[in-house]
Amino acid sequence: MTRNVRGLWALTVIALALSAGLARAADPPQRKKITTRSLQVSAAREPRFALQYRFEPSYLDQEAGNAAFLYQIVVAQMMQTNSGNEALDGDTLNQWYRDPVEDLPLEKVRGAITRFEHTFRLLQTAVRRQECTWEYPIRKEGVPYVSPLLNEYRMLTRLVAIKAKLEMHDGEMAAALKTLQAGMSLARDVGAGPNYVQHLVGLAMAAQTVRQLEGWIQKPDAPNLYWALSTLPDRLVDIRPALQTESEAVLAELPELRTLEQTVLSNEQVMDLWKRAATWVGYDTDRPRTALDVTGDITLMMSQYPRAKASLVEHGYARQTVETWPVLYAIVVDQYQQFRAIRDLVFKWTYMPFAQARDGLMQGERAVSGIWKYSHGSELANPFVDTLPAAYRIAFLDTRLARDVAMLRTVEAIRMYAADHNGKLPASLADITAVPVPQDPFQGRAFRYEARGKSAVLESPIPPDGGPRDGLRYEITLR
Amino acid sequence: MPNENGLNPLEQELEAALGTLAPAQAGLSRDQIMFAAGQASMRRRNRAWQGVSSALVVLLLVSVSLRPDPTVIEVGPEVARIDAPRVAPPSVTSGDDDRGQAFRQYVRTRRAVLERGFDVLPASKPTRTPVGGPPLTREDLSDLLSST
Incomplete structure (x- = not known):
């Protein structure tokens, strides 16, 4: 075999192998399959x-x-x-x-x-x-x-x-x-x-x-x-x-937190408070502490204290006052204030409609994980933040139920329209004027609707951060 | 007696016998020999290329035949949280550890329900034997009251 033919043969094989691999990698992911139900x-x-x-x-x-x-x-x-x-x-x-x-x-x-x-x-x-x-x-x-x-x-x-x-x-x-x-x-x-x-x-x-x-x-x-x-x-x-x-x-769980900012605690009292909070995050408070543990704690306290002091001064405390406080008290007050800020950031959006609150809820989730990033590896982490629930997910599930009800209301509005229009389906949801048609609470706008003769499709698309169960499509057939 | 060439009779006889032989044409030329030698060395290299190419073809066929089915990608809602770091205060005696444990259990259960569903909640299993024995009848109650 000549050198040229051999080289061509090798190149062809390599090209085929590469193209197969690329084809595999480029297989488009299947579209998420939305939950679909037929209604007659x-x-x-x-x-x-x-x-x-x-x-x-x-x-x-x-x-x-x-x-x-x-x-x-x-x-x-x-x-x-x-x-x-x-x-x-x-x-x-x-x-x-x-x-x-x-x-x-x-x-x-x-x-x-x-x-x-x-x-x-x-x-x-x-x-x-x-x-x-x-x-x-x-x-x-x-x-x-x-x-x-x-x-x-x-x-x-x-x-x-x-x-x-x-x-x-x-x-x-x-x-x-x-x-x-x-x-x-x-x-x-x-x-x-x-x-x-x-x-x-x-x-x-x-x-x-x-x-x-x-x-x-x-x-x-x-x-x-x-x-x-x-x-x-x-x-x-x-x-x-x-x-x-x-x-x-x-x-x-820790009633002393309610007066924390008004009552200065000693270092021992703060330690006691942290120990009780430590049980929330699964820390074994009965584990014997080694010299290394104690050294580590002291080192971390020394690094956290300046940050806590600066934060307290930035948020309105007089520097002279903060500097008179026990070191651990300054740290725990800062931790508690961080927790309050994040807690309120998380919860405030839960009161709002989901379509308006989504970005705020995600901001709250990021703030919580930001605290973890800050404290990761630190044994003096903020134990209060760990108690915060996954507010985004709970709001999402609340909204999904509201969506299910809204979809059924829309179907009933369509049935009402058909009864008033000789058994015809509306061409669009905007044609329904006898009663208000609810919006998709996930999207903050009307559901998707498409009529085709005696049948129609009513759909709430899968939200960006949802799965197949979170979207819903009704394929409606009018008798 | 040696002849003029110095050959003895035996050698003369050998000379005569050799003289009856005619030289044959050579089957290979130098050029041909050199070419064949080169060709032999390239054959070995060729086999190596063929081996590699064949192996790639086999690999290609196997990978195509074993291609997994495309999977549906389900994206769950984000829950941006990592494991809680530990708090390590020095051991100081304090009360109400049970209450702290209860709260911890609640926080864990809440997280587990969101991540894994309601199967994490404790459930009673139906009992195959009646619970608490047969139900009390009026006669039972009457007997009970009259016995006190």
Whole structure:
């Protein structure tokens, strides 16, 4: 073989190998698959009595009393019922919850649900209580353990959802509405609990209940629920009780922080305070300290002290005053003030609509991680910042539930339009003028909508920082 | 007796025998020999190139056939947080460690729920035996009250 041919042969092979590698690297990532559901709906005007259907018990049907206490009894009753040889396991329950009603072993499911009749009756009584106060002694005892019954509340919600599914299948729409009403009230009451974990459980329960409405609106003669959904608050599950508690949890755990800026602590007192805070971040306070540990602490204190002093002076403290303070006191005051600034930065945006608050929430997340960067490797890190929750994610999940409700309201507005326009779908959402069409709370603007004859697509795109579950597309077909 | 060339009779006989042989044409020329030698040395190098090229082809075919399916990239919401650094104060006796542990447990649970979902929450499993025994009947209650 001549030298030229050999060289050409080698070059060809190398080129082929490289191009295959580049082709692999250049494979475009698959588009995120948005959650898509098909809805076959009929036109439906608003009811003659616009507020005939509600997701809250009527005022006159309510009774004095605290629902929280009764909810505990309902759960106990449910657990009592779900014992013995016919006890339902979680997997079975999840499957019955997820599967379409057409795929369920109906007789078996009916038999299982019937066993919980007493539980459902008690629940109907509980949701009619005028108030729901969880009465955790936080101010006195601090943030409590997470309620051990939260998973049981989730199980109760699944039972309620399956019951509603069966009722809708049987055409018992009034009964189904009553069941869904109870499920919604339960979710909202649980989610209004005084900590974020309970709030998140309430969000999930509400989302599961709202999801059943997709079955409702597909029934041929389903009443229009536009106003029933519109009377619900924008934030279906109230986050304020949890916000208040979480923002002050550190003060509940270390009451001396409330007067820290007014009462000078000795170095020993600050050490004691840090030691108690150290347990939050998992530090083993019983571990014997070595000479190296002590040397390290002293070195870090010496490096942190000038920074703390400068920061305090910058924020209005007289230099002479700060210099009279014990070294560790100056450091802990600076730490506490850093924590307060970041805490308020994080929490303030939680009160705002997500579309407006997104950048602020991310700024809060960055500020928290900035503190970690500053303190990383330091054993005198700011322990207070670690208690701050992932506010961005919680606000995101709140907004996702609001989006789900808004999408259903939009579908109901479309059904209303079709009823008033000879069974035709609107060409665009702007054509709907009889009722306000909600916006996508993720985007702060209208949902995407495209009509094609007797069908339409209504979509809330996946948010920039979300996954497939966070977007939603309805493929609507009008009967 | 040696002849004029100094050869003895035996040598003369050998000379005569050799004289009957005719020289043959040479099968290779110098040039041909030199070329063949060079060619032999290049053959070895050629085999090395062929070996490398073949190996690359095999690699190419294997990599194409084993190309993984494109994966859906799911981007979760950012949670910008790193592990908490430790606080190391000197050991000083203080009270209420249980309360601090409870708060720590809560903070951890909250983070775990957000990162991994609700399965991290404790759940009671359905009992296959009735909880608390058979339910009390009126007769049981009556017996109980009359026995006190």
